[in-house]
Every structure is written in structure tokens, then in C-alpha cells.
Amino acid sequence: MKLTYYGTGAGEGWPGLFCNCELCNEARKLKGKNIRTRSQAMVNDDLLIDLTPDTNMHSLVYGMDLSKINHLLVTHSHSDHFNPPDLELLRDPFAHNRPEVFHIYGNRRVKERIWDDVPDVMKVADRFTFHDAKPFQPVVMKDYVVVPLKALHDKREECLIYLITQGNKSILYAHDTGAFPDETIEYLKSSKVHLDLVSLDCTTQSSEDGKNHMGLVDAVKERKRLTDLGLGDDTTVWVVNHFSHNGLWLHDKMVEEADKYGFLVSYDTMTIEI
Template sequence: MEIVLLGTGAADGWPNPFCRCGSCLDALRRGEVRGQTAALVDDELLIDCGPEVPGAALRHGRTLAGVRHLLITHAHSDHLGPQALLSRSWVEGTDELEVVGPPGALEVCRPWVGPGDPVRFVPVAAGDRIAVGGYDVRVLPARHRVFDDGDAVLYDVTGPDGVRVLWATDTGPWPAGWFAAVREAGFDAVFLEETLGDREDISDAHLGLGRFGRVIRSLRSVGAVDDHTDVVAVHLGHHNPPLDRLLPRLREHGARPGADGEVVSCGASGPTRIAPPTRQP
């Protein structure tokens, strides 16, 4: 399984374009601009699609022409830019696109799809398990909501070759009982949000460094994360410390920050990472 991180930033990216905090200025100086978090799997499965994502795919040398399945976690605007469906409809001869997500997110999409567009909507809820092309997808709950409880989900995705990854953004800390759903999963990679850094007082619907660490420890305790799992922090926001201070704090939890444009390849030999090109400040 090849996972391209099309973005690794929070809703406002990192740096926030309106901010002069030390964290934003450091990222700007280094030329590391993170866009809205999303991933492209094997060039055919797209996980979340905020309005920045189609352009990000092109900037990272990828095309979305082969995407046949779109998994939507929830309808917040950084995770769902339904106008992409209209852009897709302007291309002749496209294959059917399967759009999977909570019913509320699908309702946001429907006005952007014409009656003849080859788009099929598949509503899901936490606890469902469905086949999405050649992928086995388990739908997990999220401590997050748009308007109602249950209208945000996470995804546990197993590929045709048995590689298994967890896509866990957006969410606050899980209740203890939720971890049973991923017991002994032995994920090859976990992409877990870490939005708030040291400002967990801002929201209980996201993870900061403290909650991130507790979730990882709980995942380890049930065998969902083990020594071979690549634990990648995504949905990173500017309430985090500058990168040189963030790196050691994530390492304490056996994790690392994702980077826009990086490729994570998971296979029998374990995850490997192809870093994006180095940007010059």
C-alpha cells in the first residue's frame, strides 16, 4: 500500500497565514507550509478532500484521475470541498466514483453532482464494515462532530495485500471502551491527528500532545500499535511548538510528524518513507 500525504496541516494549515506567532514564523522561514490533511492511497482511494487537496495533488506530482473511491470522515470544510465533484464532472469518460461517508457529509455533496454523473453515494456509520473496491474498510467512531453526535468517523483500512492502516482525524480522546474495536490490529501505519500542541484547553474535539500520547499508549496496550507500526502525526496546527522542539516530543511517543508530499509505503518488510523534496527557506 502506497499512501501519499497530500496535506498534513490543520484546518488553517501551518503556518496560519494571518499569524505571527513564533511557530508560524519558524515554519514560514523554513518554507514548510502544510495544507489541509488528506491522503491518496494507491492512486485510487482518496481519504478526505478539502478544497486545497486537488491542487495539492498536482503540486506533489500526482493525478486524481485514477481515484475510484473517496472516504469522507466528516463535513467540516477542511475535510470536504464538494466542488471537486463538479470539477470532475467536466472530464469526459470518467469511471464511477464511490463516495463513502456519514449521511450528513454525503448530503453536502449531492448538490454538486448532476443527474448523469457517475457518482455513487454509500452512507456509513461507526461499526460498519464494507468492501470499498479491493479494500476492507472498518468504520470507527470519532470524538468529533459537525452538527450531531455520530456525524464524524474514522477509518481502519486493510488493502488487498493485508496491509492495514488507521486514519484517525479528526477526533478527541477515545473512551476506554472504543479501543476494543482495534484490538490486535497490529497496524502497519497509524495517521493520528495532533492539532493542538500544548493548547488542549481550546477544544475537547481534537488531540494535543498530551492526549496524543495517551491515545498511542492505549493503542499499544491493545496490540493495535506495535514496534513495526509507523505512527505519523497529522492535522498539525500552529499551537504546536516549532518543529525542532516538536520532533523530540513526538519521539517520546514513538511517533513522528508527517510532511506534505511524503510517500509512506507499507508492505511485508514494514513501512518505508520517501520524504518530499527539501524546500529552501
């Protein structure tokens, strides 16, 4: 099983589109792993997580291929994770040779945004099926079992993180979230899953949060909660991801700090095999 990170920045991207701060200017100059587009990831080559406004760029520049993708998990409706107008492109004459319908899993707000924000939504309605992703209710898709779990994020909607299992391997993809809600921890505990890859939010990098996002210290705390329960261990790959310029650490500094705690630091196009 593998996970590829296509977008590893927070909502504004890095450099922020209109930002003139020192860290954004530095990223513009240094480029490389300091350039972070907005959130998107792919499990193997057939399960997409989030539909960022940078999706087309990921296809053009990073080589992400959506021509045969039919399954999309959406974490929540924030604009860096979900850009419904692109769904218009699923239909003829914009997309040819797509016999299968496109399956979208998300919360109620995601569903509303599809109906509000996809131009000519009725023309594309037969090309996709929307599935309500409900916390703690496992869904089987292809050869995956996916469990939406509760995040601690925007209270106006039911933000989700995802537990994705294929065979005997499991990934916990946890963006955007603060400290895991107790219900989520309880579910993981009762499932007795062994987490092979855990991708933790690290939006605020150098500063503590835990209420809406995580900084590195919060990620360390959440890892401890998981390892104390035996859900993860030394064989687990621990990754921090989703970074903002307001966290103040460009890529190399982020790596230096994360290294102290044994976390890998994501960058756009990073692939991890478990």
C-alpha cells in the same frame, strides 16, 4: 501498502491564510516542511482520504494524480476535509475518459453538503455514487476492507476515522478526533487486528486536549491504550499528523518532541510504506 500525506495542517493551514502570528510568519520565511496544507491522504495510488480545498494544489504542485481515482473516504464535513464544489469537475466537459463512477463514502452531513454545495449537482449526479459510511460496518472496495469507526469530534455530525486493511496489512487513519470512544476501542479489540500504521491526530501539539482533537500527550495515551490491547507494538509505525499554529511547534520542534516518544511527524508529501 503505502500512505502518502498530501495535507498535514489543521483547518487554517500553516501559515494560516489570514494569520499574522509569529509562527505563521516564521513558516512563511522558512518554508519547507513548515508549510502545511489542509488534510488529504492517499492509500497506495487508488484510495483517496478527504477532499480538501487544497486538492487542486496537491495535484498541481505535489503531483497527486486523481485522473484514475474512483474511491473517496470522507472523515467528516469540516471545510478543511471536504470541499464539495470540486465534485462538479467529475463531469463532462471538465473530465474526459472516466468510464467508472466515483464512489464517495461519508456520513449524513457529507451527503447533505454534496446536495447543497455542488453547483448544478443534477448534471453531475450520474458521475458519482454516495455510500453511507456507518460506524463498525465494514465495506469492501477494490481489494480493501474499510471499517468506519467513531471519532470524538464535532458532536453535530457522526465524525469518522477509518481502519483500512489490504491483505495482511492495516492502517488506522485517525483525524480529527480526541481520545477514542470506548465503542471504537471495543471494535478494534474484538477485530484482533494488528495495526501496521497508526496516524494519530496532533492538532494541539504542545497542549493537552483529548476532547475534540489531540496534543502529543493525548497521542501518547491513545497509543498506550492500543498497545495494552496488543493492537499495535514495536513493529507498528506511529505517526502524528494534522497540526495547528496554535499548538506552537514548527516542524523541527515537533520532530524533537515526537522523537522522545518514537512518533514520526508527518509533512506534506511524506510517504510511508508498510
